[in-house]
Amino acid sequence: MSTLRTVKTFIHQRLAVAVDEIFGLLETTISNYEEELDRQRRLLEDDRYATCCEIFINHDIKKITFQNGLPSSVEDMIKVFKQALSITTDTGLQYKDANFDDFFTLTSTSDLKDKDTLKVVHKPHKSEVNFLPPHPAGETDSSLESLRLEQVAVSRTKDNTHTINDMMSGTYSCRRREVVGQSMQVAELKERWPALFDPVQINDEFRRCNTVPLESTFISQLDRYTPKLLELFNSKRGAVGQRMKIVLVELIKDPDVVKKRDMTLRCLIEYMGESVQELISDYSRTPEDKVHEDLKAQSMRIYICQQPVAVGIIIDGTPVLTGLDNVPRACCLLLGLTCSLNLDYPPKLAETFKVFQRQRLQLKPTSKYISLKNKLLSRAEQGHSSHQTRGLRRVSGFCGVLSV
Template structure:
């Protein structure tokens, strides 16, 4: 994949291919290792480790900001925070990161449920309909709502499941960002501030110019 990197970049920039066509030409790109590798080829920055470590660094300040927020957004944030625990198991850490990422969407006045969808049961028609009508999204699938861990976690781009069987939701967020960046895709308008903050504040990429909302958040995190 290292040797063919320049060909992929030329194709992405010149042709802006559909995700389905690009995946058929470069199927090896769509796994956890290669998404991380492609992102590092592009930016020299490790994707997964940087995303998670930076999220952990900012987590206490983000939680403090969430607690201070009032109004309807504050109420939504408090509901999300209720699920967090002080446990240090891998599962609890992943659940806490997932909660913070969803809360970040809410704090920015965006709806996390548009970006990530939980499917419960075996209604394949409903799942196929969701997949076909999703441009950018993360899905989790469970047999029963009471399950603590999903049976499957994956990413959808342009109506196609491009990767699945991921270990946890925070990893899915990191890989989704990496794919959007590598494929030169526009961020979904409903989560444009969320992805701007991920890119320019959390990952510290191209952070010279920020929207007012992202700049205010960055200033508060750096106080």
């Protein structure tokens, strides 16, 4: 009888333990379910305010999600985009209207809905008087498209410079609408407008847009201010000064004028706190086709091959110019292409490009630009007293080292 009681007591004890374990597991399961429900509820609350937008910028497509809803104004939205996308130039926004299947200027964020498509558009610089001109009198989209197709055919022939120039001038308004208003890849633009990637037409297109000659101004201003810049670079101390001195040693070996321009531009990039390697890639004994393959992932790059010598420009991984004479000319033509193709300056080279264009663009000076200008003014003041006033005027008129 005592054995039966013992078994019964043991079973009751085990059942009690099992019940406690079951209720413990049940409580844990219920608690986990409640936490998951709370999490899902919070996500639903967040989704109620979150807005996702597709962004076209230059030739890329990005996605941005506003977790707390859209900014209250277009200006605030532009600030968010400029920070998130590393945009360095003045921009505006356009949105795609589903009813018209076209882009319109965004004037209020209340016009936007979740998953809408936006386009970042560059505002014209003050000197770009022909940034987006109307079609010539009597011309239509259709007639200019016919002229574009004819221009593509003519570009394949020889001795066509005069004819191509007339056609490019006639189709300028059509081309600017494509470059500014559409998000085409550089490779596609090169296919549609092959002449636009010729040095002669880069110069002409720059003049059409800005009424300023490109190469002659760039090179003359570079030569004019090189002596003062070299003095400034030689006086630089610290790590940057050491890097510039290594570059300037090349001038002792080869004082050629083209070499001097090359070294001055490289030192200028370093002086502005940026990296030469972000703009110029040097190769030795590497075939040019291998260089093109190596730079496919680069958005903007000048390359120079040694033995044999070859200089060219890569944009969006596409070789857009080859067979150039030297790096200074490549820098100049790249500056022209940023205008012709309406491209942003590379974020890691923004200060350098702004210095290149300072006077022409009449933009608000950056702190680095002001520092450089003050240093040049200081050196001008150290000149002969009889020429002091004249020297100050010349350096003040520089307004950016390379006043293109």
